[in-house]
Amino acid sequence: MTAELMIGTDLAAEMVAKAAERAAAVQEKYGVQPCLATVLVGDDPASATYVRMKQNRSKKAGIASRSVVLPAETTTEELVAEIRKLSEDPEVHGILLQHPVPAQIDERAAFEAIDPGKDVDGVTMLSFAAMAFGDPGFRSATPGGIMRLLAEYDVPLEGAHAVVIGRSPILGKPAGMLLLASNATVTYAHSRTRDLPELVRTADVVIAAVGKANFVRGDWLKPGAVVVDAGYNEGNVGDVHFEEAAEVARLITPVPGGVGPMTIALLLEQTVDAAEAQLG
Numbered sequence: 001m002t003a004e005l006m007i008g009t010d011l012a013a014e015m016v017a018k019a020a021e022r023a024a025a026v027q028e029k030y031g032v033q034p035c036l037a038t039v040l041v042g043d044d045p046a047s048a049t050y051v052r053m054k055q056n057r058s059k060k061a062g063i064a065s066r067s068v069v070l071p072a073e074t075t076t077e078e079l080v081a082e083i084r085k086l087s088e089d090p091e092v093h094g095i096l097l098q099h100p101v102p103a104q105i106d107e108r109a110a111f112e113a114i115d116p117g118k119d120v121d122g123v124t125m126l127s128f129a130a131m132a133f134g135d136p137g138f139r140s141a142t143p144g145g146i147m148r149l150l151a152e153y154d155v156p157l158e159g160a161h162a163v164v165i166g167r168s169p170i171l172g173k174p175a176g177m178l179l180l181a182s183n184a185t186v187t188y189a190h191s192r193t194r195d196l197p198e199l200v201r202t203a204d205v206v207i208a209a210v211g212k213a214n215f216v217r218g219d220w221l222k223p224g225a226v227v228v229d230a231g232y233n234e235g236n237v238g239d240v241h242f243e244e245a246a247e248v249a250r251l252i253t254p255v256p257g258g259v260g261p262m263t264i265a266l267l268l269e270q271t272v273d274a275a276e277a278q279l280g
């Protein structure tokens with residue numbers, strides 16, 4: 001292996017420790033613990049695990065959690081009503097709707113029911129616009145975490161060609177917007193993109209957010225590329241074939257231990273941001 005690892009675990013731990021200090025300061029000043037509400041619809045075991053991880057890490061950081069679990073057959077109207085209740089509840093400072101939701105639900109309508117001031121997972125259109133324009137605001141948790149990791153490892157983005165593989169509303173799309181706001185030249189690749197390996201070979205920075213295990217191969221990469229694996233496939237396998245890619249890349253995120261911990265750290269940091277803004 002020739003690539004250096006971009007480890008998320010340590011930076012995420014630092015971010016969570018700082019969030020914990022700030023959460024304690026909020027409690028001290030206002031007598032209120034910052035509170036993150038998690039909404040889980042259905043019984044997908046992976047989603048349940050991620051939500052539990054978010055709740056456990058919230059607890060360790062002194063952030064209270066409110067858990068809403070709804071059955072798989074929940075309608076859009078029922079979910080929107082639950083989220084609106086949380087949006088109006090002054091004891092809740094941040095709201096996270098775990099993605100994906102069951103197919104019968106209009107996920108966009110559900111995301112838009114989140115009060116923009118409580119959108120600590122950066123999923124509303126208002127947050128997306130802030131990311132697109134490089135304005136202050138909540139970042140989508142994984143893309144925001146990726147940007148922090150790239151900054152930590154001094155990855156130059158200005159003028160760099162970034163290829164984002166995937167265009168999901170919580171990952172690929174906002175990641176591209178944040179890279180663009182950092183003056184990268186961004187290409188989105190997706191299921192209908194032609195000649196994907198050739199396109200990826202032109203990238204200085206590759207963001208793999210496609211949801212297919214070991215999808216990006218080593219011979220797709222330009223030597224010296226920076227590779228961010230945002231995949232979270234079953235068995236803790238990323239979207240990038242790690243062994244092959246690590247022979248070609250300059251910097252690469254591992255799975256686990258790369259982007260995943262940064263996702264949760266940013267969520268907690270933004271929950272404290274939201275509590276400070278609402279209480280201050």
Ligand SMILES: Nc1nc2c(c(=O)[nH]1)N[C@@H](CN(C=O)c1ccc(C(=O)N[C@@H](CCC(=O)O)C(=O)O)cc1)CN2
Pocket residue numbers: 050051096097098099100121141142170232236255256257258259260261262263264
């Ligand atoms: N509303 C959202 N839904 C989903 C998001 C999101 O950011 N917002 N992201 C993904 C999955 N996800 C969080 O929900 C997530 C996946 C993986 C990890 C993580 O830390 N993984 C560890 C390994 C797992 C482990 O330690 O057991 C790692 O990579 O080191 C965090 C969050 C889907 N939905």
